[in-house]
Amino acid sequence: MIASVRGPVRHVGLDHLVVEVGGVGLLLHTTPATAADARVGQDVTLESTLVVREESLTLYGFADTAAKALFEQLQTVSGVGPRLAMAMLAVHTPDAVRSALAHGDLVALTKVPGIGRKSAERLVLELKDKILAVGLDPSAPGTSSTGTSGSDAVTGQVRDALQGLGWTTKQADTALAAVAEDGAPTDVAALLRATLRELGR
Structure with missing residues (x-):
């Protein structure tokens, strides 16, 4: 069981990070928000869970x-x-x-x-x-996460990420259009967070 991972970030994706540990790059699937907080070259510590299947070993990383x-x-x-x-x-x-x-x-x-x-x-x-x-205050409401983007290439990346998370192309495009009306940012991670917030309404 790989309970945690610590090391420099070698790659940042929309929903994953590659962290170097002992000379080996480990790919960890994360939420878009966790990935967006990381920078290449930055040392990170992620809590992790290894999911074992017959055909694969998949590592998931978390901020806490x-x-x-x-x-x-x-x-x-x-x-x-x-x-x-x-x-x-x-x-x-x-x-x-x-x-x-x-x-x-x-x-x-x-x-x-x-x-x-x-x-x-x-x-x-x-x-x-x-x-x-475990002590959750039932009167304390939670919040959702999200962000922004701009060019066709950035929009395409965000659309692909949303489809990977399970939304249809139509749902993704509708949310992207709604975000664009408010002045969409040109950063992929920011646009993805903003679109997720729109989808969560």
Whole structure:
């Protein structure tokens, strides 16, 4: 089990980082927000979880232990795998996910691509008591994450990232258009965060 990774960043993607550890570059899948905070050459420490499948070994990285714990807890629910758990953390902050589970906020949960009403109800049913048991203040609402962009190339990268997270091309384009009306930024990471915020409304 690779519980954490520390080293210089060798590559920053929209939803992943390559961190050099002992001369080996490890690719860690992250949320867009975590990736956007990293810079090439910067030393980072990420909490990590290794997901083992017959055909693959996939490493997921998190900014803190709370996000990692929530990622693992979400997967205890039937039908929720690492990709869907990561999508939840991409659309909402960990606090927002916990708040939605604690309050039974199905609207917030179903904003995540891949989660329908039944799936949201199952998440609340199985995790609400566990979330409250660890001391979440049910009166404290959570927040969502997001950002901005500009050129066709940047827009295309963000569209591809959104499709990778589960949204359709139409949903991605609609959100990008809405963000553009407010003056979209030219930075890929910023545009992606802004579009995710728009999709989370």
